[in-house]
Amino acid sequence: MIQRPRGTRDFGPVEMAKRRKVESAMREACAVFGFGEVVTPTFEHAELFTLRSGQNVVDEMYVFRDKGDREMALRPEITASVVRFYVNEMSNFPKPLKLYYVGNCFRYENPQSGRYREFFQLGAELIGTKNPESDAEVIALAVNCIRSAGLENFVVRVGHIGILKAMVNKEIGDEKLAGEVLHMIDKEDWDAMGEMFDARALPRQLFDKIAAIADMKGELELLNNLDQSEATGYLQELFGVLKLYGIEDCLIDMGIVRGLDYYTGMVFEIDAPRLGAEKQIMGGGSYTLSELFGGEPVFSTGFAIGIDRVVLALEAEREIAVPAQLDAYVVPAKDDMRKYAFGIVARLRSQGLRADVDLMRRSMSKNLKYASSVNARYAVIVGKEEMAKRMVTLRDMKSGEQRQVMADDIASEIRKS
Numbered sequence: 001m002i003q004r005p006r007g008t009r010d011f012g013p014v015e016m017a018k019r020r021k022v023e024s025a026m027r028e029a030c031a032v033f034g035f036g037e038v039v040t041p042t043f044e045h046a047e048l049f050t051l052r053s054g055q056n057v058v059d060e061m062y063v064f065r066d067k068g069d070r071e072m073a074l075r076p077e078i079t080a081s082v083v084r085f086y087v088n089e090m091s092n093f094p095k096p097l098k099l100y101y102v103g104n105c106f107r108y109e110n111p112q113s114g115r116y117r118e119f120f121q122l123g124a125e126l127i128g129t130k131n132p133e134s135d136a137e138v139i140a141l142a143v144n145c146i147r148s149a150g151l152e153n154f155v156v157r158v159g160h161i162g163i164l165k166a167m168v169n170k171e172i173g174d175e176k177l178a179g180e181v182l183h184m185i186d187k188e189d190w191d192a193m194g195e196m197f198d199a200r201a202l203p204r205q206l207f208d209k210i211a212a213i214a215d216m217k218g219e220l221e222l223l224n225n226l227d228q229s230e231a232t233g234y235l236q237e238l239f240g241v242l243k244l245y246g247i248e249d250c251l252i253d254m255g256i257v258r259g260l261d262y263y264t265g266m267v268f269e270i271d272a273p274r275l276g277a278e279k280q281i282m283g284g285g286s287y288t289l290s291e292l293f294g295g296e297p298v299f300s301t302g303f304a305i306g307i308d309r310v311v312l313a314l315e316a317e318r319e320i321a322v323p324a325q326l327d328a329y330v331v332p333a334k335d336d337m338r339k340y341a342f343g344i345v346a347r348l349r350s351q352g353l354r355a356d357v358d359l360m361r362r363s364m365s366k367n368l369k370y371a372s373s374v375n376a377r378y379a380v381i382v383g384k385e386e387m388a389k390r391m392v393t394l395r396d397m398k399s400g401e402q403r404q405v406m407a408d409d410i411a412s413e414i415r416k417s
């Protein structure tokens with residue numbers, strides 16, 4: 001038997017119904033915020049991602065040569081593609097440009113619960129500006145997506161990469177080394193960072209200063225402990241706008257560095273604490289990428305939500321309720337009622353009900369068993385006498401209750417209940 005590749009999943013109809021429900025709620029939130037959907041290719045020139053996405057992402061990328069000997073990559077994320085699309089075709093569009101997307105991404109990670117090699121993101125990018133209002137708009141959208149999906153327990157943390165990035169770059173000098181330090185901060189791998197500082201004879205005070213800033217997590221007032229700077233003033237203003245949007249419970253987290261390298265200013269993450277190790281259900285921030293892809297520099301802010309993790313987090317809170325796959329399953333009592341049964345199912349479908357009919361020429365009792373096993377809400381039984389009176393028997397599959405209704409009224413009877 002051929003198995004599916006490690007880190008990938010198959011989704012059955014019930015699971016897909018749950019996933020689509022979550023996805024539709026989040027799509028609707030994007031639409032309500034005035035964002036329009038875009039779709040970009042599943043694979044791109046590998047260079048699109050190697051230019052700036054960061055070593056972590058590059059190490060995990062699925063890269064291959066196509067038949068024209070071009071180096072291609074399955075997308076590890078979608079932001080770079082959206083910015084490429086913007087540079088290629090949308091740079092003259094009125095600003096700000098508000099775009100959202102849903103798609104699969106690929107990263108060669110160590111699979112575990114909540115971490116896959118193929119996973120699904122819903123993300124949004126607001127292109128063309130960078131100020132507290134536009135950043136607040138993007139944070140508000142991310143929060144609204146998560147709320148619309150129905151999740152109750154989540155924590156929004158907001159930081160500013162400018163402070164740590166500027167300090168590390170200035171004090172360390174070497175860009176590559178500074179990048180490695182930032183990744184260690186992102187992973188909160190203090191032991192490795194200590195060893196690196198010792199091995200490279202980097203100043204211990206710098207380590208302590210970084211650790212102290214990265215440790216600033218809590219209420220907005222924490223910012224008073226930092227030297228007042230452009231970044232702290234920016235965050236204070238941003239929190240003021242968030243309040244106007246009715247978002248009052250965000251925390252400050254100056255330790256957010258993010259695994260991708262393109263961020264320049266505000267950065268934010270959302271966790272679902274119940275998920276344990278893979279609790280980060282969303283990540284985002286403000287960045288510039290367009291100039292790397294041959295366009296004019298343009299400020300943008302965006303985020304991506306891990307749909308798989310949102311579904312897991314919701315299921316940890318309560319069951320995701322989805323409608324039964326079938327409203328009605330039409331059962332001919334005998335062979336000579338089959339044609340009549342087809343007419344009925346066609347009619348129910350045209351009236352918008354989820355309806356099915358016996359396709360296996362089964363006996364009535366086997367058909368009822370089947371209707372129950374697929375969780376049909378009603379069996380519509382077509383008997384000889386009923387057929388003559390243009391009636392059917394409507395059987396509630398849960399209670400077993402049966403009543404006769406006119407064939408013309410089946411849909412309205414089902415809808416009434």
Ligand code: HAM
Nearest residue numbers: 077079114115116119280281282283284302303304306
């Ligand atoms: P990211 O933090 O790399 O950011 O990914 C966003 C979200 O995707 C994560 O918070 C997580 O929920 C989910 N995710 C990432 N990797 C996996 C995985 N292996 N399995 C399951 N879920 C995963 C970005 O991708 C940026 N493009 C976000 C962004 C948009 N920044 C600006 N604009």
